[in-house]
Amino acid sequence: MKVLVPVKRVIDYNVKVRVKADQSGVDLANVKMSMNPFDEIAVEEAVRLKEKGKVSEIVAISIGPQQAGETIRTALAMGADRGILVKCDGDVEPLAVAKILKAIVDIEQPGLVITGKQAIDDDSNQTGQMLAALLGWGQGTFAHKLELDANSAKIEREIDGGLQTVEVKLPAVMTTDLRLNEPRYASLPNIMKAKKKSIEEKTPADYGVDIAPRLKVLKVSEPPKRGGGVKVKSVAELLDKLTEAGAI
């Protein structure tokens, strides 16, 4: 079975985001970029399936600028077999991403697409579900645990009340939540090996997808600041203050 793993290049998880003074967006200049952490979990899951002999080939896909090729390289170093870089500049909305991925799915015919539940930049949480809908496939979002068989998958999902298991027919889309696995660090030999793996370069036009944004971003601003308050000296004083404030 072939697995596709879409991966997104985003501001590194540890970077403190700064809003630009002209409110046109956040400052991306000279900021460390990395693979979206949820997508790392997706790559890891695919690699584990391959190690178990359930998956034969892993194709990592990224849609973004030339540097998104580095994100694909990271996936290759973790154990993906080859990459597809769909080159474009600027923000690409989830629906356009889903349309490009659908076109790639039509060509590659995977049994499963695994991707992060959301990207930590736009926090949309849409792409996997949109892709599944465009394909008419089943989906298992916010995956906590996966049991993969030849024709179906049991996916345990993190939901508001606890955990829920769905059974989807393959092919299907799965999106990862935090506790599905702990992604590995690529070893040096694997990083070297990854340099020899192929990355095919494409454009959205190759797939006939118009990526012009449909939403107009009017501005990006700082969230309202919450000031710190006072320090209290004891538990009793804390409870007094909370009682005074009407909180308890």
Next chain:
Amino acid sequence: MASLVLAEHDNKILSDATAKTVTAAAAISTPVHVLVAGENCGGVADAAAKIAGVEKILVADDALYAHMVAETMETLILSIAGNYDAILAPATTNGKNILPRIAARLDVPQISEILKVVSADTFERPIYAGNAIQTVQAPAGKKVITVRATAFKPAGDGGSAGIEKIATGSDPGTGKFAGEALSKSERPELTAAKIVVSGGRGLGSAENFKLIEKVADRLGAAIGASRAAVDAGYVPNDYQVGQTGKVVAPDLYLAIGISGAIQHLAGMKDSKIIAAINKDEEAPIFQVADFGLVADLFQALPEMDQELAKRGR
């Protein structure tokens, strides 16, 4: 034309996230209709009919919808989508799971987790874990929106909407419910509780979370946790407060042994009052806490338990 709100419920109880989403919907397009999809969910429909400002409740009562599986919900919602110019759901795991499928099939962008309706086509939403707020304008045409319920006041009660059964859709057969393990708790629901007591990695073990439970029970509070505490296995995943977990905005958020990572703050910084106990006085949680106590939680929690008992709680 009208807007449609997908009701959040468990076939018995209507979540108040629904009434909050109605508030957002009413600011976009009226009249507002509410879709209650479930199994034996008549009581939920009756409750939804009392939300002020709702004109009509549509009920799809069938085993197909017992667990709101996304694939079957897609067929159902698409069958009535033509009647609405806005389709909204609270940004619960159901809303997040289902709505992007609707948007994709309608070929419109989805606007996720709105915090504010600026005008009928312009919305504020958080990006970068709430470290920036984006104001976006949607194009003409249908709008598909998930709503961060804690950012909206619930529509009042006193409504008397008509209840109408609608035809159930077909089952595409691509995905089905296969079981669940729900956390059982007598405590209030995390996102609806007036008081939340949350524990972090500082608790050190699942056993030590009992200290949190005692205090929470005295206060009639829900229990939350930081990602670190969930990852360490101290508590189940549905306790997680944060950008990728639950977003809460109670009257009082009591953070115990939580350092205050950005990701966690994103999930609780809209609480009315934040109090924090941490032994590290440099912990970032103190930068947002209205009341901070620098103390060892293993002393402070039992003391708080006794002090609350003394005060008749």
